[in-house]
Amino acid sequence: MIRRRSLLAGFSALALSPLAAGLATAAGLPDLKGRTIVVVTENAYPPLQFVDPKSGKQIGWEYDAMEEIGKRLNAKITYQNTSWDAMIQAVSDGQYDVGMTGITIKEDRKEKVDFSDPYMRSQQFMLVRGDEKRFSDAKGFAALKDALIGAQPGTTPFYTAVYEVLDGNEQNPRIKLFETFGATVQALKAGDVDMVLTDGTAGQGYVDTSKGGLKLVGGPLGSEDFGFIFKKGSDLVAPVNAAIAALKADGTFDRLNRKWFLDYKMGE
Incomplete structure (x- = not known):
């Protein structure tokens, strides 16, 4: 998130069969008549x-969710990639039609973009190394003055x-900034943050x-709703x-939750 990254071309488009196109009208949903929607993600x-x-x-x-949305609305979905720090402004400027990357619905962001209705509610937890014994909750972490947090700015x-x-200081040196969420996890594994x-x-x-090698500790630190973002209006x-x-x-989101949060194992 600190460095600028060039945009990478999207990988595929969602082709619709006549049967899929008919799902929109059959379900009483709007029919976008094959319109192409450009979705950006990180x-x-x-x-x-x-x-x-x-x-x-x-x-x-x-x-999976976006492809289902495309089928129901008779729209073709194409994907492109950009970094988190560029995404909201790029969607606001109309470079892309939709942004998706687990974006929390927040009032200050609504000043730049429109949000969809929430599609998921989540809670924040502390991810630490598997052998971490110095703290087990947020209070214990805060008291450990040399412990560091890895984070993406603006998230x-x-x-x-x-x-x-911590103490409400956004420049607190105990927060180490990284460009991607994956980089924060790698830093945690390497011992660069705690x-x-x-x-x-x-x-x-x-x-x-x-x-x-990793574990979750402590209780939830608040909840948040995720939504897709669009250019204003x-x-x-x-x-x-x-x-x-x-x-x-119709239970589609429940099936996706089971698929991705219960059944899928990365690398298998």
Whole structure:
């Protein structure tokens, strides 16, 4: 997030069969008549969106959800990548139609972009090394004056670290900044930082694949709702909201939760 990164070309488009196109009208949802929607993501927040280390493909909960939304609305979805620090402004400027990367719905962000209705609620937990014994909750971490937090600036974990774990100083030297969430986890594994804040489900995914190298400690540090982002005034907000409601109602999101948070194991 500190360095600028060039945009990477998207990897695929969602082709719709006549049957898939008919799902929109059959379900009483808006029909976007094959419109192309450009979705941008960071690919750095498993299991929501990431590059599969085995296949090299871009996959995750949000990809599956967005493809389902495209099917229901009779739209073609294409994907591009950018860094987190560039994403909100790029969507605000109209470079992309939709942004998805586990983006917390916050009032200050609503000044730049429109949000969809929430598609997921999450809670922040402390991710630490498996052999960590010096602290077991936020209070214990704060009292350990030489312990460091890894975070991406401008993210919910960053602000949780500042205001709920430490002293409210956004320049606190105990917070080490990294460009991607994955980089914070690598720094944790390497011993360069001592704790990373993460959504509990994503954090559990890292724990499950760490072979004892990582664990979650302490209780939840607040909850947050995730939403897709759009340029202010976008005509896509209402159709996407209608599709989100349909996917919640018919159990599709529940199936995706089971697939990505319970069944999928990175690297297997």
